[in-house]
Amino acid sequence: MSATGCVLFEEQFLCCICLDVFNDPVTIPCGHNFCKMCITQNWTVNNAQYRCPMCKKEFKTRPELSVNTFISEMAAEFKQSAGKKNQRELVIKAARPGEVSCDICTGTKLKAMKSCLTCLASYCGIHIDSHMATDSLKRHLLTDPVGNMEARMCPKHKKTLELFCTTDQICVCAHCTCSEHVGHKMSSLKDEFEAKKAKLEQVDADIQQMMQERKQKIGQMKLLKTHSKNDAEREIADGVRIFTLLMQTTEKSLNDLIETIEERQKTMERETDGFIQKLEQEISVLMKRTAETRKLTSSQDHLLLLQTYRSMTSDPSTKNSTEISVCPPDYQGTVVKAVAELEEILSREKQQLLHEASLKRAQQYPVDVVLDPHSANLWLVLSDDNKQVRYDEVRRELPDNPHRFSHYANVVAQQSFSSGRFYYEVLVTRKTNWTLGLVKESANRKGIIPLSPGHGYWSMGLRNGNQYLILSSPVVSLSLDSQPQRVGVFVSYEEGLVSFYDVDSAVCLYSFTGCSFTETLRPFFSPGLSYGGANSAPLIILPLRITDSSVSFSL
Structure with missing residues (x-):
């Protein structure tokens, strides 16, 4: 067929x-x-x-x-x-081992399709038909197949367990309410089922939340592991480069020291040779004079001795030889001085190289930051591309919202970050007052709030054109050799690190370390008040080449 x-x-x-x-x-x-x-x-x-x-x-x-x-x-x-x-x-x-079988079938037991909690029996597809067609049986409570129906009977009264004793937290039959559980608070199985089901659903929701938190933590750990590997490779490369440069500097300083010592030794030799030659010449003159003196003293000619005496005693060559002296070079002092100069050079170059390496590391995680107009204080004006912000003397008339700063001239970025690393740069040229940093999502944006880590702000700023401050508690004043024109901000969420850089000088200005981040962060910006136009220049978010894909952020 x-x-x-x-x-x-x-x-x-x-x-x-x-x-x-x-x-x-x-x-x-x-x-x-x-x-x-x-x-x-x-x-x-x-x-x-x-x-x-x-x-x-x-x-x-x-x-x-x-x-x-x-x-x-x-x-x-x-x-x-x-x-x-x-x-x-x-x-x-046919019912397989472990499956609930029909209680009515004779011979081969078919698989049960339903169990009746009223009849305390299970039925296959053939024998359940009566419960579907007969009016009196339609009122019975059917459920998915249940094994061991005896467990649904009261062991003492042999009646169906149809009530729940909330006092003793057990299922009971109607007879139990008149004996062991008299006076106890009772509820129907359905009501208690719904209550317990709701609690279990809440437990399940809590478990799912805990699982999600742990999965997120695992993701952060894996990301931190990747960062650690990349950092190790970069640090090794930077270490090789730095130590190579330091060794080259040390070798050059050593060569300069050897050359200086050798030159001083040669100068010493030339001076000594000159003195020796001069002294030998004087010795020759003195020997001649000695011969003449001895000859004169052995003579009995009184007139000749008296006539030549003056010339013999006035000869300059008879002066004291102690006037001629040679001072040996201080080679040890030269070495000490050279070592001190080398230490100063190495310290300066080491700090510069470390700063450059730190900035280079931070710049591996650039992000495209865009300002959020809905968070901007009403005295601020944003550019069309939301990359610049400045203070205006005219207050804008816009509706308030929970995200808008009400007192401080602040604005946050559209991007929020909950893991990973990120870096951005801001141009602060021609400004006398500004503030840059990070703010946590739940930080208060209304009223007068100290911009400190305790209130969810990690920031630095410029005041009065020359006072650079770290807005911590207490405030830290920075002494800088030059005024930054480009400020870089780097954040490592898992490390709890926020660093500020003078990009042009490749110097780390300050770092918040050991921060415990538990929620999303947003970059925030304050161009400061205009002060009659002296501080009217905008803060400008600089474009960066986005190359790193490990940064986590969301809009």
């Missing part, structure tokens, strides 16, 4: 009660066909109500069952061609 034929027979020759191919098909007076056993059991269970399961037509007396020869032959042919398939389907319908 073809596959199409098999599908056709399977659709046309199924008993609507057992949903299997007809077995001993019979026809009842209304013309519908059923398995002989199925229709017989159906009428038996329904307490002598003889109704067609398909069209619901009732018969006053039990109709005679006539064998439908045509359907019987066709069903037999189908079973012969697809016997294996039918056998597999029959096995599937």
Whole structure:
């Protein structure tokens, strides 16, 4: 038989009660066909109500069952061609180990489709029909198949557990309320079910929240692990570069020291050789003079001695030789001085290299920051691209909202950050007053609020054109060698780090460390008051090349 034929027979020759191919098909007076056993059991269970399961037509007396020869032959042919398939389907319908079986079936127990909490019995698809058709049985409480129905009976009174004792927190029957649980507070199983179900749903919601928090924490840990690996690689590269430069500087200083010492030693040798030559010449003159003196003293010519005495005693070569002296070079002092100069050079270069490495690291995490007009104080004016903000002498007439700053001339970014790292730069040229930093999402934006970490603000600012302040508690005053024109702000959420940089000088101005961030953060900006035009220049968010994909933010 073809596959199409098999599908056709399977659709046309199924008993609507057992949903299997007809077995001993019979026809009842209304013309519908059923398995002989199925229709017989159906009428038996329904307490002598003889109704067609398909069209619901009732018969006053039990109709005679006539064998439908045509359907019987066709069903037999189908079973012969697809016997294996039918056998597999029959096995599937039988109750498997662990499944609830029908309490009415005799012989092979079919899988229960429903359990009746009133009858304390389970029914398959065939035997549940009475509960669907009989008015008195329709009022019974049906549920998904339940095993061990005895557990739903009161062990003492053998009655259905239909109440809940809220005093003892157990299920009881009606008789229990008059004996062991007399005077206790009772509620229906349905009411208690709804109450406990609501609590369980809340427990589930709490669990889901805890799971979400832990998943978020895992994400942060994984991100921190990635950052740590990248940082280690960068720090190694920076360390090699820094130590190479420092070693080159040290080597150059050593070569300069050796050259200086050797030059001083050669100078010393030249000076000493000159003195030695001069002294040797004087010795030669003195030896000649000694010979002449001895010759004169051995002479008995009184006149000659008296005539030559003056010239012999006035010769300059007879002066004291102690006037000639040589001072040896202080090589140890030269080395000490060179080492001190090297330490100063290395310290200066080390700090510069470390600052450059720190800034370079921060610049690996650029983000495109855009100002949020809905948060801007009414005295502020934003550019069309929301990249610039300045103070205006005319107050704007706009509706208030919970996000708008009411007192301070502040505005926050549209972007919020809840993990990862990010960096942005702001141009502060030609300004005498400004404030930059981070604010947590829940920080108060109304009224006079100290801009300190305790109130959810991490910031630095310029006052009076030359006073650079860290707005912490207490306020920290910075002494800077130059006035920053471009200020970079770097944040590492997991590390609890907020750093401010003078970008042009590659110097870290200040870092908030050990911050405990537990909610989203937003960059915030304050151009300060205009002060009669002296501070009218805007704060400008500079464009950066966005290359890092690990920064987490949301609008």
